[in-house]
Amino acid sequence: MIKVGQIGAGAWGRNLLRNFAALSNCQVKVCCDKDAKVLNAIRAQYNDKISTTSRFEDLLGDNELDAVVIATLPQTHADFAIKALSCGKHVFVEKPLALKVEDAEKMLAAAEKNKRFLMIGHLLLYHPAVRKLKDYIEHGQLGNIHYLYSTRVNLGQVREIENALWSLTAHDISVAMYLINQSPLEVAATGKAYLREDIQDVVFLTLTFKNDIMAHIHASWLDPHKVRKFTVVGSKKMVVFDDMESSEKIRIYDKGYDWQKNAGTYDTFLTLREGDINIPRIDMVEPLKFECQHFIDCIMYKKAPFTDGENGLAVLRVLTAAQESLEKNGKPVKIKK
Numbered sequence: 022m023i024k025v026g027q028i029g030a031g032a033w034g035r036n037l038l039r040n041f042a043a044l045s046n047c048q049v050k051v052c053c054d055k056d057a058k059v060l061n062a063i064r065a066q067y068n069d070k071i072s073t074t075s076r077f078e079d080l081l082g083d084n085e086l087d088a089v090v091i092a093t094l095p096q097t098h099a100d101f102a103i104k105a106l107s108c109g110k111h112v113f114v115e116k117p118l119a120l121k122v123e124d125a126e127k128m129l130a131a132a133e134k135n136k137r138f139l140m141i142g143h144l145l146l147y148h149p150a151v152r153k154l155k156d157y158i159e160h161g162q163l164g165n166i167h168y169l170y171s172t173r174v175n176l177g178q179v180r181e182i183e184n185a186l187w188s189l190t191a192h193d194i195s196v197a198m199y200l201i202n203q204s205p206l207e208v209a210a211t212g213k214a215y216l217r218e219d220i221q222d223v224v225f226l227t228l229t230f231k232n233d234i235m236a237h238i239h240a241s242w243l244d245p246h247k248v249r250k251f252t253v254v255g256s257k258k259m260v261v262f263d264d265m266e267s268s269e270k271i272r273i274y275d276k277g278y279d280w281q282k283n284a285g286t287y288d289t290f291l292t293l294r295e296g297d298i299n300i301p302r303i304d305m306v307e308p309l310k311f312e313c314q315h316f317i318d319c320i321m322y323k324k325a326p327f328t329d330g331e332n333g334l335a336v337l338r339v340l341t342a343a344q345e346s347l348e349k350n351g352k353p354v355k356i357k358k
């Protein structure tokens with residue numbers, strides 16, 4: 022039984038708590054939050070099976086705890102994570118890893134020094150449909166990836182400190198990097214603030230990768246539609262992953278253009294190919310359950326997390342460059358290694 026303490030049980034943290042608490046090889050021993058109402062709700066929901074505290078030090082000083090889950094706001098992630106790692110706890114931290122690259126590097130160093138795992142909650146990389154899509158790409162079924170684009174829009178939660186870039190795009194960036202299998206070279210970002218001064222409600226990012234592969238991300242909490250969709254265009258096939266679909270999440274389109282030779286000459290010309298649309302069966306597991314189980318299994322079986330600190334840092338570097346580009350009205354910014 023892996024014993025866990027969690028800090029932050031707000032809108033998202035309560036989902037993490039529910040999933041960790043439901044795992045057979047995990048016991049959520051204690052939950053910390055500075056909001057007394059949140060703690061009362063936890064005690065009521067879990068019948069006092071999970072103890073509560075408003076002091077993070079209680080988690081740090083609890084020698085029975087193997088791990089700490091951090092689901093507070095991003096500006097606190099680095100401090101809590103470094104303290105927990107330094108006290109010998111494994112750490113799961115929600116995205117984004119931190120707000121500054123230097124802080125994230127300190128988190129990674131603390132994990133290494135204390136020989137503890139640091140895992141980032143890049144949830145979509147635990148989504149069975151994203152794994153399936155990756156599988157198709159790895160097996161060459163799409164051919165070479167030309168470009169992909171994602172839309173993450175909703176009339177959603179308006180943040181007071183983070184803009185839509187920091188609040189919404191970490192998932193899309195992590196998926197783009199996973200599918201394309203590399204970090205982008207540069208990013209251009211534009212966006213506008215309509216509801217609050219200087220907090221962009223809508224952003225458009227363009228990531229440029231090696232071999233002219235491009236990824237475009239549109240994210241907004243100020244939109245009439247709820248859309249969570251990725252489109253991947255390959256040289257052989259095209260795929261749409263629509264997370265709003267309840268069962269048919271992936272559609273593979275055998276569509277594209279092929280070069281044909283003119284008989285008897287060296288001329289070539291393009292022909293349109295419009296083949297079948299395939300909807301594969303996907304065995305759905307709640308991605309959050311899969312993610313939480315993975316963290317606990319990593320601790321139990323001493324294997325590094327799939328979304329480790331390096332993965333969190335790589336996405337943070339893109340977010341940081343995108344913020345710089347946003348402030349420069351969309352001027353492309355190179356991503357530092």
Ligand SMILES: NC(=O)c1ccc[n+]([C@@H]2O[C@H](COP(=O)([O-])OP(=O)(O)OC[C@H]3O[C@@H](n4cnc5c(N)ncnc54)[C@H](O)[C@@H]3O)[C@@H](O)[C@H]2O)c1
Pocket residue numbers: 028029030031032033034053054055056059075077092093094095097115116117142144188
């Ligand atoms: N993976 C996802 O899909 C997903 C979705 C939403 C949010 N998130 C991430 O989860 C994190 C939390 O977001 P949220 O929407 O739950 O925020 P929230 O504001 O609803 O919850 C944060 C909680 O942390 C508590 N808290 C803050 N500072 C604290 C401190 N010093 N000590 C103790 N408790 C403290 C607050 O009281 C609150 O209950 C963020 O990093 C966010 O980006 C991830």
